[in-house]
Amino acid sequence: MSAVLPLPTVVALRQRAHWTDRIAHAALLLVVLALVVFLALPLASILVKSLQNGEGAFVGLANFTSYLASPSLLSSLWHSVWVSLMVTLVTLPLAFGFAYALSRSCMPFKGLSRTIALVPLLAPSLLSALSLIYWFGNQGIARGFIQALGFETIYGAPGIVIAECFAVFPHALMILITALSLADARLYEAANALGTSTRRKFFTITLPGAKYGLISAALVAFTLVMTDFGIPKVIGGNFNMLATDVFKLVIGQQDFQRGAVVGLLLLLPAVLTFVVDWLISRKQTSMLSARAVPYRPSPAPVFDALMTGYTLLISALMLAMLGMAVFASFASFWPYDLSLTLKHYTMGWVDAEIGDAFVNSLKLAAGTAFFGTIIVFTGAYMLEKTRGLDVLRPVVRLLAMLPMAVPGLVLGLGYIFFFNAPGNPLNGLYQTLPLLVLCTIVHFYTTGHLTAVTALKALDAEFESVSASLKVPFFKTFWRVTLPICTPTLLDIARYFFINAMTTISAVVFLYSPSTKVAAIAILNLDEAGEAGAAAACAILITAGSTLVTLLFIALGWWVNRRTQAWRNTTTP
Amino acid sequence: MTYLQLQGIRKSFGSFQALRDIDLSIEKGEFVCFLGPSGCGKTTLLRIIAGLETQTAGSIHQSERDISVLPPAQRDYGIVFQSYALFPNLTVADNVAYGLVNRKQPRAEIAARVEELLKLVGLPGSGVKYPAQLSGGQQQRIALARALATKPGLLLLDEPLSALDAIVRVHLRAEIRSLQRQLGVTTIMVTHDQEEAMSIADRIVVMNQGVIEQVGTPQDVYECPATPFVAEFIGKVNVLPAHALGQGRFRVGRLELQGAAHCDAHVAGASVHLYLRPEDRVAEGALEGIANRVWGEVSNVEFLGGSCLAQMRIDELDGQPLLVSFSLNQMHDLGVRVGARLEMALRSDRLRVF
Numbered sequence: 001m002s003a004v005l006p007l008p009t010v011v012a013l014r015q016r017a018h019w020t021d022r023i024a025h026a027a028l029l030l031v032v033l034a035l036v037v038f039l040a041l042p043l044a045s046i047l048v049k050s051l052q053n054g055e056g057a058f059v060g061l062a063n064f065t066s067y068l069a070s071p072s073l074l075s076s077l078w079h080s081v082w083v084s085l086m087v088t089l090v091t092l093p094l095a096f097g098f099a100y101a102l103s104r105s106c107m108p109f110k111g112l113s114r115t116i117a118l119v120p121l122l123a124p125s126l127l128s129a130l131s132l133i134y135w136f137g138n139q140g141i142a143r144g145f146i147q148a149l150g151f152e153t154i155y156g157a158p159g160i161v162i163a164e165c166f167a168v169f170p171h172a173l174m175i176l177i178t179a180l181s182l183a184d185a186r187l188y189e190a191a192n193a194l195g196t197s198t199r200r201k202f203f204t205i206t207l208p209g210a211k212y213g214l215i216s217a218a219l220v221a222f223t224l225v226m227t228d229f230g231i232p233k234v235i236g237g238n239f240n241m242l243a244t245d246v247f248k249l250v251i252g253q254q255d256f257q258r259g260a261v262v263g264l265l266l267l268l269p270a271v272l273t274f275v276v277d278w279l280i281s282r283k284q285t286s287m288l289s290a291r292a293v294p295y296r297p298s299p300a301p302v303f304d305a306l307m308t309g310y311t312l313l314i315s316a317l318m319l320a321m322l323g324m325a326v327f328a329s330f331a332s333f334w335p336y337d338l339s340l341t342l343k344h345y346t347m348g349w350v351d352a353e354i355g356d357a358f359v360n361s362l363k364l365a366a367g368t369a370f371f372g373t374i375i376v377f378t379g380a381y382m383l384e385k386t387r388g389l390d391v392l393r394p395v396v397r398l399l400a401m402l403p404m405a406v407p408g409l410v411l412g413l414g415y416i417f418f419f420n421a422p423g424n425p426l427n428g429l430y431q432t433l434p435l436l437v438l439c440t441i442v443h444f445y446t447t448g449h450l451t452a453v454t455a456l457k458a459l460d461a462e463f464e465s466v467s468a469s470l471k472v473p474f475f476k477t478f479w480r481v482t483l484p485i486c487t488p489t490l491l492d493i494a495r496y497f498f499i500n501a502m503t504t505i506s507a508v509v510f511l512y513s514p515s516t517k518v519a520a521i522a523i524l525n526l527d528e529a530g531e532a533g534a535a536a537a538c539a540i541l542i543t544a545g546s547t548l549v550t551l552l553f554i555a556l557g558w559w560v561n562r563r564t565q566a567w568r569n570t571t572t573p
Numbered sequence: 574m575t576y577l578q579l580q581g582i583r584k585s586f587g588s589f590q591a592l593r594d595i596d597l598s599i600e601k602g603e604f605v606c607f608l609g610p611s612g613c614g615k616t617t618l619l620r621i622i623a624g625l626e627t628q629t630a631g632s633i634h635q636s637e638r639d640i641s642v643l644p645p646a647q648r649d650y651g652i653v654f655q656s657y658a659l660f661p662n663l664t665v666a667d668n669v670a671y672g673l674v675n676r677k678q679p680r681a682e683i684a685a686r687v688e689e690l691l692k693l694v695g696l697p698g699s700g701v702k703y704p705a706q707l708s709g710g711q712q713q714r715i716a717l718a719r720a721l722a723t724k725p726g727l728l729l730l731d732e733p734l735s736a737l738d739a740i741v742r743v744h745l746r747a748e749i750r751s752l753q754r755q756l757g758v759t760t761i762m763v764t765h766d767q768e769e770a771m772s773i774a775d776r777i778v779v780m781n782q783g784v785i786e787q788v789g790t791p792q793d794v795y796e797c798p799a800t801p802f803v804a805e806f807i808g809k810v811n812v813l814p815a816h817a818l819g820q821g822r823f824r825v826g827r828l829e830l831q832g833a834a835h836c837d838a839h840v841a842g843a844s845v846h847l848y849l850r851p852e853d854r855v856a857e858g859a860l861e862g863i864a865n866r867v868w869g870e871v872s873n874v875e876f877l878g879g880s881c882l883a884q885m886r887i888d889e890l891d892g893q894p895l896l897v898s899f900s901l902n903q904m905h906d907l908g909v910r911v912g913a914r915l916e917m918a919l920r921s922d923r924l925r926v927f
Contacts, residue, residue: 012585015627018644462658465625468645469652470672470723481660567662567703 017388020473024386031379032392035399037426038442042414043406049417050260063257073245073258077265080242083157084225084269087164088218091172094165095217096210098314099176101307103183104206106299108308114177116315118170119322122546124503124520126230127539128166130527131324132159133235134536139335155237163231166321168224172217179213180206183295212280219273226269227407230505230520234527242266243409247509250413263413267406274405322543329537345541348526348534356515357522358541364436364508364518365501365549372441372448372497373490380452381482385464386474404446408506411443416510431513443507444500448493455489456482487560495553502546576601576759577622577727582631584617584783591617592783595631602757604750606770609780610806615763616731618780622761623729624648636726650727651720655735657712659704665691665715666700672723690718693752710741717749721756728753730762734769746773767807771795779803801927804848809882811851811895815926817843823926826890830865830921845926851882851898853923856907856915865919869895871911883909 017025053059067073098117102110120128136146136154143154151158183206191201229243236244242262250259328334332341349355383396403411419430429435459482467477483490505520512521519542526535575598582595592614599605607615620626622633624645632641640648659668669687678686691697694714696707704712713733720728733749734742750773753760764770770777771791779786779794779802787799798804805812815825819841821832830847839845860866869885872894880900886892897917899909907915 012629013627013631013642015624015644016642016647018646020646021644460654460656460658462654462656463660465623465645466652466654466658466719467671468625469623469648469650469720469725470675471646472672472675473646476675477660481662484662564662567705 020475021386021388024382024474025389027378028382028386028389028392028396031375031382032396032399034375035379035396035442035445038438039399039402039406039411039445042411042418043402044414045417045421046260046263046410046414049256050264052257054257063261067258067261072240073262076240076242076245079157079240080226083160083164083241084222086161087168087225088221090161091165091168091221092214092218094314095169095172095176096214097310098169099173099180101311102177103180104295104297105304105307106297107304107311109311113311113315116318117173117311119318119543119547120167121170122499122503122550123322123543124230124505124523124539125167125228126163126234126505126520126523127325127543128321129159129163129231129234130328130523130532130536130539131321132163133532134324134328134334135320141335153237155235156239159235159237160232160239160241163235164225164228166318167228167231168221169318171224172221175217175220176210176213179210179216181294183209185293185295188295215280216277219276223270223273223407227266227409227506229409229509230524233524243506246409246413250416250510256417259413260417263410267410270407270410271405274401278401325536326540329533329540331533334533344533344537348531348537353517354519354522354526354534354538354541357517357519357538358545360433360516361502361519361542362545363433364440365498367433367437368440368444368501369494369498371437372444373494375441376445376448376493377452377486377490380449380456381478384453384456385478385482387464400449401446403442403444406443408443408504409509411439412507412510415439415507431511431516433516436508436511436516436518437501439507439511440501440504441497443504444497447496451489451493451496452486455486459485484564487564488557491553491557491560495550498549498553499546502542502549574601575599576603576636577761578632578634579618579622580632580634582618582621582633583629584614584621584626585629590783592621592628595785597778597785597788599759599761601759604753604760604762604773604775606774606777607761607763607780608767608770608777608807609765609786611765612782613780614783615765615778615780619729619731619761619763622727623650623652649725650729651723651725652729652731653713653716653720653733655732657704657709657716657736659712659716659719661704663703664700665696665702665704665707668704668715669700669718669722671719676723686722690722691715693721694718695748708741709737710745713737713745714748717752721758726759728758728760730760732763732765734764735766742769749773771807779806781806796923798848798925801846801848804925804927809851809896809898811847811849813847813849813890813893813895815845815847817841817845817926823847823924826887826893828865828867828889828919830919830924832924832926833922839926848925848927849895849919850923851896853920854897854917855920856897856899856903856917860916860918863918865921866916867919868914868916869897871909871913871915874909874911880904881909885915 050063051058051060053062098113101107102114132154134140135142136159137143138153140154146154146158154162187205188201191205196204227243229247232239232241232244233247242265246259246262246266249255249262329344330340330342331337332339332343345354379396379400383393383400415435418424419426419435421427463477463481464474467474503520505524508518509521509524512518517525519538523535523538526532526538577599579595579597582592583590584592595618607618609615617626621628624640624643627642632639634640635649660671663671666684666687669690670683673683673686687700688697691700694717696711696714696718699707699711704715707715717733730749734746737745746769762773771794774791776788777791777794778788781802787794787803789797789799794803795808798807804810813825815823815830817823817839818829821837823830823832823839823845825847855863867887867889869887871883871885873884875882875884878901880898881904883897883899885895885897887895899907903909909915
């Protein structure tokens with residue numbers, strides 16, 4: 001007899017699935033399937049394309065080596081990198097100062113300043129490029145100013161850098177406001193008790209506390225600029241960047257292989273951002289304990305006045321940018337006849353098809369908001385609150401986070417490669433509105449998903465257990481408890497989808513047909529056709545539409561809060 | 574009659590064995606507590622009974638029915654969690670009626686049943702309120718009413734009192750006990766609080782590191798702990814290293830103690846530990862003729878209100894510290910204070926030897 005008995009192989013018991021569990025499993029499978037078809041496969045097809053030649057034969061890294069041998073494309077790579085770096089270096093301190101003023105001073109008009117600084121989020125990013133042309137372009141009213149600074153023209157790198165700074169500013173600002181408002185007052189009290197100088201407090205408490213926010217904001221700014229398409233297209237002139245290269249290669253020259261290579265290059269910084277962000281967010285969780293006391297700034301006349309002046313200056317610049325586009329959209333014939341007219345709107349609405357494009361935009365945004373919210377919330381619920389299919393759950397988690405790392409331009413490229421392939425049974429979707437909606441949902445999936453997961457995690461983990469013990473199927477609890485509690489979150493997600501769908505260009509630029517052209521794309525086309533006034537009018541229409549919808553959502557949120565969240569406002573005896 | 578029968582329940586998470594071969598049977602109408610330190614597997618066992626987790630191996634029978642692999646919805650139990658898990662957006666009445674509505678009973682019948690349950694848990698007329706308007710103790714009563722609404726055969730309580738204030742906790746546990754007696758529902762409660770378990774349970778299942786150490790009535794478990802773990806986990810106890818002399822006699826320090834009958838098993842010469850509770854001594858009245866008399870000096874007194882716990886250096890134990898408890902009256906009568914010398918007799922019939 002051997003001394004060691006072989007361990008009996010034990011097959012772990014498995015619980016019999018209830019029919020309601022099977023419904024949950026089916027829903028989860030559908031979400032996975034959707035994410036695979038509309039995210040993973042398109043991305044995979046970029047990779048495949050980059051390794052093939054024009055006839056579809058495998059050529060290894062030949063496309064990459066030929067790319068690196070092409071001096072014009074290499075110069076685009078260099079342009080993209082230094083422009084992105086430059087914008088990051090300029091925007092970060094500006095946004096930090098603004099966020100610091102909002103969170104650490106007693107300046108007046110905080111709400112108003114914040115709103116003004118965040119307005120560019122409601123406009124297509126290329127609005128700032130259009131405005132810059134009106135200010136400093138060949139026929140700009142302040143052209144002399146830019147020449148006095150030593151620049152020959154605004155077109156090219158200077159214009160791109162300035163316009164991107166405006167476009168990226170609110171993104172960096174939001175991150176930094178969050179980072180700076182998470183301060184523990186007790187640290188400052190302890191420092192004061194020890195007689196620490198203001199300067200030392202800033203460098204030993206404030207800056208380290210906002211460190212992760214700063215890194216995150218820098219990465220976001222860099223990636224946004226690197227992958228932005230609209231601004232270089234409008235104001236870049238002959239200054240080539242990776243994002244504009246992709247478009248030229250794929251749409252202009254039909255060179256899919258090189259397009260795929262550039263697409264993968266664009267994916268790099270985004271993936272890097274994603275990984276770094278993930279690493280620091282894991283460290284960050286323990287920073288602020290539940291017992292922290294929120295920091296409240298105390299009045300300091302000189303400092304507050306300085307901060308007020310600074311925010312006023314930035315806000316004025318923001319308004320100048322927006323205001324010029326508004327003014328130009330009403331000007332009869334720039335720069336010769338500046339009398340006000342509605343003709344860019346009225347004529348553009350019909351002749352330049354702004355009307356159709358705007359209606360398409362609204363359809364796209366409404367579809368994205370409606371279906372996106374349903375898909376995202378259902379996916380998050382199935383992931384967090386149902387049981388079984390444990391193998392699949394990490395896959396869903398990963399796929400839901402992936403869109404964050406994929407620039408819109410790359411996603412759109414993947415959609416062309418995948419859905420436009422002749423053998424694909426889903427080929428019929430290509431260039432249709434449903435595909436535009438799906439692409440936009442996937443593009444902005446991660447933020448919606450994280451918002452939903454956060455809201456769901458805040459709910460008691462045992463609701464589903466209690467329901468099962470009372471023999472109430474999960475979908476009934478979903479309907480009676482989870483959904484009503486999460487209504488405000490649903491509205492947030494829907495608004496986020498709507499605004500982004502209204503203003504996005506990068507993903508849809510590859511996917512529209514004349515009948516599904518959206519307003520943000522129409523701006524590009526009008527600009528290219530020299531219809532600057534109509535382009536400005538179209539950009540203003542989008543901004544106005546987004547603003548109106550935001551206000552509507554705020555009103556709806558207020559109403560929903562009163563109707564369904566009454567239980568929150570009750571007081572404990 | 575056995576109502577719930579667990580056989581060979583095992584649960585592993587990867588290479589970690591959370592539960593090893595648990596066998597347990599619970600009688601109909603019994604109130605059983607799973608007691609143990611955190612991480613001992615008591616909550617996992619409760620969740621396995623509820624079907625919220627699945628055991629790696631082993632079977633569960635409830636009223637003769639094999640429920641080992643049935644989903645929660647096909648089992649028969651009501652459950653109350655530490656977090657209450659009340660639906661915050663529904664009124665108290667809707668919460669209590671949550672399981673009833675699904676059974677398609679007439680509305681008036683449901684309303685009557687809800688009011689009956691609210692009366693049962695001592696909160697009549699509070700149906701229109703939202704959970705957030707109630708105190709923690711009241712919310713837990715509502716959770717109890719909700720769990721009992723469908724008249725389940727088994728009531729599972731997962732640390733239901735742990736989130737409450739000390740006073741509310743003591744009050745509510747007495748109510749849960751009397752409610753359980755009144756309804757006769759078989760109940761399992763998980764707790765890490767030994768006092769709670771002893772005051773409420775018919776039987777206590779003491780668990781440690783995934784195994785059952787002892788199953789018995791509260792008195793059993795306290796007076797006759799089956800293992801050193803149980804002796805040390807429940808109540809306070811002095812542990813004295815000693816040598817067995819055979820026939821139930823032990824040498825500790827300069828003392829020779831005669832243990833009770835069950836101590837015969839230890840052969841002469843073996844190293845053992847003697848377990849003696851602080852209250853197992855005679856200190857009052859005439860000590861003449863009583864065995865195991867010792868002298869000691871009080872080195873520290875921990876005052877506990879109605880009683881105190883004195884740390885004493887016992888001469889006969891070569892100065893080994895011994896915890897001895899005195900009531901407040903004894904404290905005054907015997908002059909228990911730091912530095913005092915006292916005589917007493919150890920009750921060796923109470924000794925547990927391991």
